[in-house]
Amino acid sequence: MPLHSAGILLYRQHDGRLELFLAHPGGPFWKDKDAGVWSIPKGLYEPDEAPLAAARRKAEADKKRAEANVKAQRGALGAAADRRSMKYEASSR
Numbered sequence: 001m002p003l004h005s006a007g008i009l010l011y012r013q014h015d016g017r018l019e020l021f022l023a024h025p026g027g028p029f030w031k032d033k034d035a036g037v038w039s040i041p042k043g044l045y046e047p048d049e050a051p052l053a054a055a056r057r058k059a060e061a062d063k064k065r066a067e068a069n070v071k072a073q074r075g076a077l078g079a080a081a082d083r084r085s086m087k088y089e090a091s092s093r
Contacts, residue, residue: 006051007042008059023062 010021022038024030030037041062045054 001047003044004047004051005042005044006055006058007040008055009040010059010063021059021063021066023066 012019012021021041023041024034024038041055041059043054043058043061045051
């Protein structure tokens with residue numbers, strides 16, 4: 001049976017600029033490899049799952065992981081760290 005994946009391109013306007021939310025595949029194979037591997041958050045879905053629901057689930061999971069990484073970096077940097085929030089919203093337009 002073929003595998004199917006779904007993803008969403010999350011974006012926002014911030015300080016007059018368009019910002020895209022991209023994800024890194026992670027894992028040992030992708031360690032120290034950045035060029036050309038960043039993509040939209042996407043993931044596999046089962047035949048009984050709607051593609052849009054799977055894409056939203058994956059985007060939310062990646063967003064939470066990114067927010068946790070930012071919080072960890074802020075903790076390591078102390079009070080001088082950047083305090084901008086990472087708010088991205090999905091639209092079904």
